[in-house]
Amino acid sequence: MCFLFVDRIVATIPGKLIRGVKHVTKDDDYLCYDTVGQIAFAPSLIGETLGQLAAWNVMAFHDFSLRPVAGIVASACLLRGVHPGETLLLESVIDELDDAVVRYHSIAKVGNEPVFIVDGAIGPLLPMTNFIDVDVVRRQFNEINRPGDWDVVVANASTPCSEKTRFFKNSYGSSPSTSRGLTSGSSNSLDSLPDPKVRPQDVNFRVLQFDHIVEVEPGVHWTAEKLVSRTAAYFPDHFPNNPVLPMTVLLEC
Template sequence: MRFLFVDRICALEKGKRVRAIKNISGDEGFLAEIFPGLPVLSPVIAAEAAAQALSWLIVEARDFAVKPLITVLDEYVCHKHVQPGDQIAMEGEVESFQRESALAHARILINETPAIEINHGVCYLFPLSALQDPADAQRQFQHLCEKPFLTAPAAAQRSPLVREGAAPNLRDSGIDRIIFYEERQRIVGIKNITTTADYFNDHFPRKPLLPGVVIMDALIGCARILINRALTAHGWEQMQAVLVRAHKVKFRRFVQPGDQLVVQVQMGEFTEQQSMVHAKALVHDKVAATLAAEFCHLDRDTYLKTFLS
């Protein structure tokens, strides 16, 4: 897991202000549970996202010669906690520059409502070349500023969390949040795509793209939630949905860090022994992937004999 908390820079006014976004995934390395079953991003770590957005503003303003390091912070205020499934916006503003320092402010917003504020931070401007290759920093900045293949929404949104009907453990499903559930019929979930995901180290270093198998895994994971809850509703709670076939699999668009994948699954045939679903993934209301899938329903012993013996 990389220590990067900016997925995309949406707007930048040189030396003055910046706006960026960060998607919060269930795979984040800094999740904590203040109450059992309610994971949130560590409120202090969340502030790092705002600080990193502010850092890019200052680095770019000084032509990649310095790196700001916060030495004094007048005030940190936390209004709301950040959950998996959230897309947060980070805004930073430089109040003044000195030769070796800068005075700045930053904040995190959810649905354009302040969640965390960093007020009156004094940043020491340390030589960037002592910390990293300035050319690498420039390339990273260019990637963050690249326009997405699809236009991102202007406001970072907190999707409604459907608690009734959500799976007990979404971290095993490839989904960060369930936003709609109709028993035995349909389910909609979201998966946040964040630059900290390990697979972006290799897929690909110069153009991070979400692997197609990860999209497919999210579709199948969401489908299993729908099917397993239907099995429980029928009194077959000892059964689990096991994928046996996927077909008509099509990947139509690239998915990048900063995107939010909306996963929609519709139930087709459903019996005690098997089920079929149709699923699609969308980014900004455009179809990114589609598939049809068939599942068998097995109890634990049958599963062990069939798939693990």
């Protein structure tokens, strides 16, 4: 189970700008129900994904000697949920960067529709070796750093397609006409594919939530408790040498 969410870095200007994508699928470990009962990617983790995107730019700019950690955010606004089958188009702009701190703002879109906006994010920079081995983080960066034409990526992510075609592409990584001998109109054509609707029993739920309600004063406040285990799935990535509870986990609770 992974707590790294950027699937691909598409374009970057060191110390200035970075763009990437996150594909939301039914195999994601951090899914939940949204306010209307649909399965969605955990909302606070869209913000986490944008923060990780900005961090990749900052770490590469400093040759992986420093890394940013969570500081403060002026505002973080969720505009709508993001569901399996959708691709997040991510952009982080570095407003200020030196050896001590980074300030940035970010946006996540589905197609041309903004779904999450972060403004006024500030994070202190600390030595990389406090958190993770430099060779490990370099390898992680190289695995996802696959530059390409951003306009093409946006166009592909925004192209309308039927639910079954979208399901096929997400599941098998290619179009139905070129994969596994499927041909239109045959008994093994697209029409014979499984129903693409994501069902709760098909999903790996890893809902981030509190463990106990301690006190409730109706209409005033709730007090709850979140128990933190050393074996929690996010600690191997956050961080190997210094496990820290992600701030976004608290926000999701």
